[in-house]
Amino acid sequence: xxxxxxxxxxxLLLRRVIARPERTHIYKDQVFLEIENLGINSLGIVAIIxxxxxxxxxxxxxxxxxxxxxxxxxxxxxxxxxxxxEFSPTIISLILAGKIGSQIASEIxxxxxxxxxxxxxIMGINPASFLILPKIxxxxxxxxxxxxxxxxxxxxxxxxxxxxxxxxxxxxxIYGIQYAFxxxxxxxxLIKTIVFAxxxxxxxxxxxxxxxxxxxxxxxxxxxxxxxxxxxxxxxNLILTQLLLA
Amino acid sequence: MITAKNISKSxxxxxxxxxxxxxxxxxxxxxxxGQSGSGKTVLMKCxxxxxxxxxxxxxxxxxxxxxxxFNEMKNIRQDIGMLFQGSALFDSMTxxxxxxxxxxxxxxxxxxxxxxxxxFCLKRVNLxxxxxxxxxxISGGMKKRVAIARAISNNPRYLFCDEPNSGxxxxxxxxxxxxxxxxxxxxxxxxxxxxxxxxxxxxxxxxIAFLNKGKLCWEGDKDEIxxxxxxxxxxxxxxxxxxxxxxxxx
Numbered sequence: 001x002x003x004x005x006x007x008x009x010x011x012l013l014l015r016r017v018i019a020r021p022e023r024t025h026i027y028k029d030q031v032f033l034e035i036e037n038l039g040i041n042s043l044g045i046v047a048i049i050x051x052x053x054x055x056x057x058x059x060x061x062x063x064x065x066x067x068x069x070x071x072x073x074x075x076x077x078x079x080x081x082x083x084x085x086e087f088s089p090t091i092i093s094l095i096l097a098g099k100i101g102s103q104i105a106s107e108i109x110x111x112x113x114x115x116x117x118x119x120x121x122i123m124g125i126n127p128a129s130f131l132i133l134p135k136i137x138x139x140x141x142x143x144x145x146x147x148x149x150x151x152x153x154x155x156x157x158x159x160x161x162x163x164x165x166x167x168x169x170x171x172x173x174i175y176g177i178q179y180a181f182x183x184x185x186x187x188x189x190l191i192k193t194i195v196f197a198x199x200x201x202x203x204x205x206x207x208x209x210x211x212x213x214x215x216x217x218x219x220x221x222x223x224x225x226x227x228x229x230x231x232x233x234x235x236x237n238l239i240l241t242q243l244l245l246a
Numbered sequence: 247m248i249t250a251k252n253i254s255k256s257x258x259x260x261x262x263x264x265x266x267x268x269x270x271x272x273x274x275x276x277x278x279x280g281q282s283g284s285g286k287t288v289l290m291k292c293x294x295x296x297x298x299x300x301x302x303x304x305x306x307x308x309x310x311x312x313x314x315x316f317n318e319m320k321n322i323r324q325d326i327g328m329l330f331q332g333s334a335l336f337d338s339m340t341x342x343x344x345x346x347x348x349x350x351x352x353x354x355x356x357x358x359x360x361x362x363x364x365x366f367c368l369k370r371v372n373l374x375x376x377x378x379x380x381x382x383x384i385s386g387g388m389k390k391r392v393a394i395a396r397a398i399s400n401n402p403r404y405l406f407c408d409e410p411n412s413g414x415x416x417x418x419x420x421x422x423x424x425x426x427x428x429x430x431x432x433x434x435x436x437x438x439x440x441x442x443x444x445x446x447x448x449x450x451x452x453x454i455a456f457l458n459k460g461k462l463c464w465e466g467d468k469d470e471i472x473x474x475x476x477x478x479x480x481x482x483x484x485x486x487x488x489x490x491x492x493x494x495x496x
Contacts, residue, residue, distance in 0.1 A: 026350065111337075114332055114334060114337075115330040115331070115334040116335075116337070118291075118296055119330060119334040119336075121323075122294055122327075122328045122406075123347075123348050123352075123400075124319070124320040124323035124351075124352065125351055
């Protein structure tokens with residue numbers, strides 16, 4: 001029953017979040033600030049994970065191709081497909097759920113327990129909209145860009161590991177990543193990313209907004225935000241894959 | 247005038263406010279006193295519309311706020327300034343940005359006018375040269391003063407203060423009390439203060455309401471409170487050695 005009650009509260013909160021802003025230009029400024037907080041500040045971790053994951057995908061694919069009839073450019077092709085279809089949009093979104101999800105829940109949760117949200121409400125400001133809407137908008141704008149950067153870096157990491165270890169020639173790898181390329185795959189990845197960005201920020205905002213108590217509860221809200229965002233991403237991934245690729 | 251009529255509020259079957267009726271004097275310092283857990287903060291949060299009441303009505307002049315929607319409440323809220331127990335300053339903003347914030351959201355002033363007004367409010371609460379500091383970089387007493395400056399920046403008609411002296415030394419607490427009293431008189435604001443500090447009661451209490459276990463137990467002014475026959479009130483007022491000694495050696 002608790003889950004149904006939480007879903008109901010989440011939907012009611014979303015109604016307040018999408019209400020008309022008091023001052024549009026202040027919300028715009030907030031969106032730019034959040035683009036830096038949530039997106040630009042995540043580039044470091046995304047870059048490191050992308051390069052190494054791309055490298056590992058390439059090495060594992062090469063070791064698993066032991067049939068001489070399979071051309072070596074398959075390594076580049078498999079790396080590209082893994083990265084664009086699943087690794088960058090889904091795995092990086094799960095990592096972002098951990099990083100920005102906990103950041104959002106703890107930031108808003110701390111504002112709740114220190115009465116800063118009450119202070120906003122007293123001033124006649126809609127705190128749900130003021131605090132959560134800019135984060136949702138910022139993530140939906142910046143996450144697709146972060147994911148595109150992740151795709152390039154992963155493929156670069158794959159190429160680098162293939163060439164450095166001598167498992168795959170540069171020419172084969174580059175031919176492979178160009179082979180049978182469908183731009184729709186990138187579109188599919190970006191649609192998923194935008195949906196995941198919405199889920200991460202809104203679910204984390206929800207958990208932060210309804211934090212009750214003190215420091216311990218802020219920590220719990222932050223953990224719940226990461227767990228629930230991750231589950232929502234996995235479920236949405238299944239549904240979107242069926243809808244967009246089937 | 248702010249009036250509460252027969253307010254009741256409970257949390258999970260635990261009755262926190264039980265049929266409380268109160269009238270607050272306009273343009274004066276109205277104090278709500280009582281032990282911790284007596285329902286003072288819940289009453290204040292009901293008065294400003296942060297918590298819905300289970301039954302009863304709250305009037306701001308002729309408007310019944312307990313029946314207003316969030317958007318309808320907006321207009322009234324712009325007439326309200328509130329000082330929270332923990333100051334509730336925005337951590338991510340500097341002192342001057344905190345004071346300017348209500349103006350940025352609701353006034354049509356230019357940036358220079360907003361800055362002037364914020365500086366005026368900070369000067370009024372005797373704070374200077376702290377504009378660029380963040381709340382984490384100033385003391386508890388300074389935070390309270392910044393919060394008062396923020397609360398009055400939009401020229402409110404009503405000022406609510408939830409335990410303005412909590413966590414402060416007696417001297418700083420007295421400074422805050424005097425500041426609240428002066429601002430109430432200067433700007434003809436109706437001020438409502440939650441406190442359990444007897445010094446505040448004697449210093450600034452134009453009207454005093456005593457809550458006990460969620461019920462209104464006594465009403466009067468600062469002269470009457472010292473000579474009341476109400477036993478529960480006297481238990482509270484003379485609960486410290488200092489006040490007992492003052493009573494026996496006036």
